[in-house]
Amino acid sequence: MDHLPSWLLTQTAVHAHRLVADGLGAVGARGYHYRLLRSLLADGPASQATLGRRTGIHLSDLVGTLNELEADGYVGRSPDPADRRRNVITVTEAGRERAAELAARVEGIQDELLEPLDADERARLVALLGRVLRHHQDRTGPAAALRPGAGS
Amino acid sequence: MDHLPSWLLTQTAVHAHRLVADGLGAVGARGYHYRLLRSLLADGPASQATLGRRTGIHLSDLVGTLNELEADGYVGRSPDPADRRRNVITVTEAGRERAAELAARVEGIQDELLEPLDADERARLVALLGRVLRHHQDRTGPAAALRPGAGS
């Protein structure tokens, strides 16, 4: 059991996830909040649909998460005048600060997570994981993004 | 986002998990089934409590999972004559075959998961993950196992 790559990966991820969830949970946030704020700041305001594509968060989950962020005043939801189907999501000033706060916490957690590894090893691990991840994203990721026209 | 170790780890784990879940799901099994059968064959029959400690599966989840395995005739649940609090879990012959079936599937999936990596890189990844995992297991694992008397 303890040498199966899939086991190692998922179990280590459990710990990583717990660290992050605890770190964010301590200030009343969770992963989705961070992901969304990040994406909004990095790539600008967007409709919920495009936001979902950018972050990989399901549309149905976006609704609730944005409700939370909106309730706390971190994002604004305004109907797109050019296309009334869309809600344009923007980050407020408070959201900017919130993003910085969460980013700092998440950043600090990386160190805790990789504590037993030195800088070189960390880089190697990141590189290896990156390759595996990209490989599988290329198989299922884009397909999911273009879901409707996937088959063609 | 795409360089944070915790992100890489959890996202890659999502893919790994999906591969395993699909592979096992195709024959009506899931991760817990495999874990339990493995542990029972490797380390022998055990009570549910010790089984939980060995596999890291929560006692409350064990109940249902063992119900499933028992219903399919893969394990037997018999009260321990020496300690009537305990249920001794044993693997049936069908369970042995089932374990082999699941092991084969899981084994095959490792290749799919690590496809973009050569043998050397796979070994390195496994080694790095193993170290990180052990590090965190030593911090939270035993504490969880000894939960009741943890503080003392």
Place this chain on the structure above:
DNA sequence: AGCCTAACATTGGACGGGCTAACGTTAGAG
């Protein structure tokens, strides 16, 4: 103009893995 398809936002639900809390039973130590 009209229709029909597709994109959009939303709701309600499911699932798997991990967890907590509570309860009754049984062992075993004091």
Place this chain on the structure above:
DNA sequence: CTCTAACGTTAGCCCGTCCAATGTTAGGCT
């Protein structure tokens, strides 16, 4: 003989992921 602790079970929560169905709006095709 009592009191503590381990055991099994049930019920339920959380987070992240995903599916199905609904109603609305845009836009292409005819």
